[in-house]
Amino acid sequence: MPHISLPEGLPGITSGFAFRPETAKPMRELAHTLLHGPSTLTPGERELIATYVSSQNDCYFCQASHGAAAAAHLGKNSDLVEQVKRDFLHAGVSEKLKALLMIAGQVQQSGKTVSAETVEKARLQGATDLEIHDTVLIAAAFCMYNRYVDGLATWQPRDPAMYSGMGEHLATHGYLTPSTSAPALEATK
16 A cells, blocks of 8 residues: 555556656656667666666566566567576676676665776776766666655556566657556556
């Protein structure tokens, strides 16, 4: 049960966005820029960073929805998403992404834990300053999004099909337009 009176039938962050659209707009724009906008990191890689941070924060809604978006970008490879969440150092991702996930994990703990050595390892794997910047910002933003979702005790259904549909929408359309899959949401109540 949510801590405040949120719109019913809307899972996770979407209920908070519906409750306060004026704060939803910049939060959606930030997510869209970071995860769907132009970048030398693929959308799948960026979604994996968001998913990993959300899993470390134990935010079910965000790790499920962004994990589904990552899988959609990665040819429906949900096994890879699960590998990254479990043990990214042994997952089938590039050494550069592993180095960036190390940075993201440090940001998730505390921004002050990001070390010069970790950043240098990422650079040695080919990470650019922009990729390092965006990794830090994705990790920091997802700490905020995760705490927003969980801090309001939003409804977080457990139906994988709902998250799969949401992930497809996010991968295809990005974050500026909410999903209109109301029947899918209603079916999970």
